[in-house]
Amino acid sequence: MRPVLVLADHTVTDRSVCRSTGALLTLARRLGPPTVVLCGPADPADIAMLGRFGATRIATVTRSELDEHPAAARVEVLVQLTRRTTPAAVLVASHRLGQEVAARLCARLSSGLITDVVDLRRGADGPVGVQSVLLGAYRVESSVTRGTPVFTVRTDAVVPVAAPVEPVVERVEVRFPPAVRAVRRIARRSGGAGLRPDLATAAIVVAGGRGLGSHQSFGLVGALAEALRGTVGGSHTATELGWCPRGQQIDQLGTIVHPRLYLALGISGSVRHRAAMQHAEKIVAVDRNPAAPIFDLADLGVVGDVHRVVPELLAEIARRKATR
Incomplete structure (x- = not known):
């Protein structure tokens, strides 16, 4: 053979x-x-x-x-x-x-x-x-x-x-x-995101969208990914607004992901975005709009302000790590 x-x-x-x-x-x-x-x-x-x-x-x-x-x-x-x-x-x-x-x-x-x-x-x-x-x-x-x-x-x-x-x-x-x-690689430069797993093969992906409101608030995505040892992604809109690099765009024209855990922060859930992440094993979504399409896919949906929900989640993760 x-x-x-x-x-x-x-x-x-x-x-x-x-x-x-x-x-x-x-x-x-x-x-x-x-x-x-x-x-x-x-x-x-x-x-x-x-x-x-x-x-x-x-x-x-x-x-x-x-x-x-x-x-x-x-x-x-x-x-x-x-x-x-x-x-x-x-x-x-x-x-x-x-x-x-x-x-x-x-x-x-x-x-x-x-x-x-x-x-x-x-x-x-x-x-x-x-x-x-x-x-x-x-x-x-x-x-x-x-x-x-x-x-x-x-x-x-x-x-x-x-x-x-x-x-x-x-x-x-x-x-x-x-x-x-x-063609020769002359240098390797990595920030916080560069130390995370590749987006296409990551087991945990934390993605942010327009609902975060600003480039500064998009930092919540990175903070949560860091706490969970996951990788950062973004919606098409977040990429177009310059909040995350093009290489981190999750949709049919960007990267398609199959993580074990997918957290969507402030993402309403366009068809092209859902097509790229719908096969995640577990999907958790946080958005203000209870009618957001992302909730149709979510295993756990939280209707609320990401600026309040994510800091509380980060605090809980820190507490649990401290008691290990």
Whole structure:
């Protein structure tokens, strides 16, 4: 049986393998024995985590190019490993870097790409990717008809399931052509938001909208995300008003999220916003308008002023942390 290549995901803070890779491995096992492509040294804790979710082989690549040229170098690694191993499929997490890597990989391999899958299964003619479309009203099944299938996966839509094995760890040598070095990262700058999990794969998302009233009040979103160790997002309106960066916009034209907990602060809930967050496991909404559409999706709705509700919530979180 042909292997399945899985590009490991790393956390922003300590560069350890993050939980989204467990979701990738859960789906990869349905197609064949997973081979994890680990861009960095093989830390014992990472090896144990990958083995717990069924990685039969771990291919490590330790080169400075992976940090200096993150997208191009990862594409080159996957291209060379794909040509060496002829895998049944390649799986990548569906976030900004993952989407870029997957698209460039397919261009290099002349292969088909299916994005934002929420499930995978083995079909009669190869892997079948399942996508959730039109506000979740339909599930679309698609397959690649040429080359090695490449899938980007919405990892927070997948429940990681353990299947412990003892992985074989192998260091892989990759030659990087000059073209990889055409674009180089010269600096890394991060503020508070940069230390949080990536928005597309975060387990907890706190989002703010027009109801916060001002850029200064939008700081409540960051404060609550910090207290819950979550990630900040914003509605289309909040982005247009300049209260949050474009990269944190949650809607059909921005980022689609599948967190375990989604908190909407001052967001009425437009169709495009609801389409991007409706599959969160638990939704908590705070808004002054009791008729706001966001309450139709909320597991818990609070009709009230966010400027009063959020500070009280922050105080309660602080009290509970202090008594631990």
